[in-house]
Amino acid sequence: xxxxxxxxxxxxxxxxxxxxxxxxxxxxxxxxxxxxxxxxxxxxxxxxxxxxxxxxxxxxxxxxxxxxxxxxxxxxxxxxxxxxxxxxxxxxxxxxxxxxxxxxxxxxxxxxxxxxxxxxxxxxxxxxxxxxxxxxxxxxxxxxxxxxxxxxxxxxxxxxxxxxxxxxxxxxxxxxxxxxxxxxxxxxxxxxxxxxxxxxxxxxxxxxxxxxxxxxxxxxxxxxxxxxxxxxxxxxxxxxx
Numbered sequence: 001x002x003x004x005x006x007x008x009x010x011x012x013x014x015x016x017x018x019x020x021x022x023x024x025x026x027x028x029x030x031x032x033x034x035x036x037x038x039x040x041x042x043x044x045x046x047x048x049x050x051x052x053x054x055x056x057x058x059x060x061x062x063x064x065x066x067x068x069x070x071x072x073x074x075x076x077x078x079x080x081x082x083x084x085x086x087x088x089x090x091x092x093x094x095x096x097x098x099x100x101x102x103x104x105x106x107x108x109x110x111x112x113x114x115x116x117x118x119x120x121x122x123x124x125x126x127x128x129x130x131x132x133x134x135x136x137x138x139x140x141x142x143x144x145x146x147x148x149x150x151x152x153x154x155x156x157x158x159x160x161x162x163x164x165x166x167x168x169x170x171x172x173x174x175x176x177x178x179x180x181x182x183x184x185x186x187x188x189x190x191x192x193x194x195x196x197x198x199x200x201x202x203x204x205x206x207x208x209x210x211x212x213x214x215x216x217x218x219x220x221x222x223x224x225x226x227x228x229x230x231x232x233x234x235x236x237x238x239x240x241x
Contacts (some may be wrong), residue, residue, distance in 0.1 A: 038196045040229045041215045041222040045188040048220070048231060053183025056112070056176075058105040067230045072207060073097045079205035080104075080233055083137050090141040095148050099137070102151035104234075106133065109158045112179050113165075113172070123169075129161060188217060207232050 044065055052061040067073055074093050077100035088096060110133070113124045125133070132154040138147050165172040190196050198213030202221065208214060214223035214232065221233035 032190075032192055032195065034190045034196055037224065037229065038190055038215065041217055042188040042190050044222055044229050044231060045217050045220050046186055049183045049186040052108065053180045053186070056108055056180065058108050059101055062101055062104075065231045067225045067232065069225060070097070072225065072232070075205045075207040076100070076232055079207055086137050086139065087141065091144050095144050099144070099148050099151060102148065102155055105155050106151075106158060109155070109162060112162065112175050120171075124165070124172075129158065132157060202232070204233060 048061045048065040051064050052058065054060070066076070070093050074096055077096050078088060081096070081100040081103060083099070113120075116124045135147075135150060135154065138144055162172070162176065166176055167173075196215065198215060200213055201210050202208040202212070202214050202223070204221075208223055212223065214221055216222075219235050220231050221235070222229050223232045224230070
């Protein structure tokens with residue numbers, strides 16, 4: 001896809017994504033008894049958003065709620081990292097996982113600035129920042145370490161950019177505060193009219209086997225790892241990369 005087209009899709013469509021903090025948090029008292037596993041899964045989604053809301057730190061939210069097993073982390077990174085058709089077999093686990101986390105971090109920072117007006121767009125997303133957002137994974141696996149270092153710089157640059165915008169424009173400060181407030185207030189409670197049952201056949205990469213159960217809760221896919229519920233995927237109507 002042409003980079004300029006891709007960029008326009010990010011700015012115009014990102015506001016329509018379903019992963020808005022608290023979007024599926026329906027507060028209601030329930031007489032229907034859900035399993036402890038289901039209740040834990042719903043609490044986990046709240047935890048992710050609450051931790052994210054503290055400082056828009058995806059890495060902290062990830063470490064608090066995603067699987068501990070490195071093989072699962074790698075599979076999630078491949079399934080959701082949008083690395084295109086590049087051969088990832090020779091990429092070190094930690095590099096690949098870190099690339100996924102940095103790309104997701106950029107997504108959540110960009111989400112704060114979603115849907116700018118015509119006047120705001122060139123201020124929110126100046127040319128230098130656009131180039132960083134359009135950064136592609138390297139074709140040669142030997143360059144992947146450099147790519148991850150560049151993503152680290154991109155995240156730091158975007159955070160600095162947000163801080164400067166916030167200091168200069170009250171509307172941006174309000175955006176940031178609202179995003180944090182909504183995330184910190186997110187409530188995920190199970191439905192009151194039917195019993196939530198596990199799903200089978202998760203078909204994204206090799207994250208789960210066909211016979212392993214999982215749950216879809218709002219924008220999140222949740223499954224059990226060593227007795228604890230963990231987020232194994234976050235879905236969006238429109239992807240960032």
